[in-house]
Amino acid sequence: MIKSVDLEVAQATLGELIAGLKPNEEVVIMKDHKAVARLVPSSATSSPRQPGLMKGKCIVVAEDNEHLDGFREYMQ
Numbered sequence: 001m002i003k004s005v006d007l008e009v010a011q012a013t014l015g016e017l018i019a020g021l022k023p024n025e026e027v028v029i030m031k032d033h034k035a036v037a038r039l040v041p042s043s044a045t046s047s048p049r050q051p052g053l054m055k056g057k058c059i060v061v062a063e064d065n066e067h068l069d070g071f072r073e074y075m076q
Contacts, residue, residue, distance in 0.1 A: 002025075007036065
């Protein structure tokens, strides 16, 4: 569910807006009838990690340390 709130109201009641957010709810903050920000609960923005999703995406072309030559002075 999307709820819209004027910027001045959001500034005055930010704590209450945050405390009242439900998992699938968002608050759109408006200024001059234009959306300027969205307030969403943190659990709605991230999903649980799934091991192995990137398997096969990274390919090592060569097993060498030649690319580290410019950093030798920092590695001692």
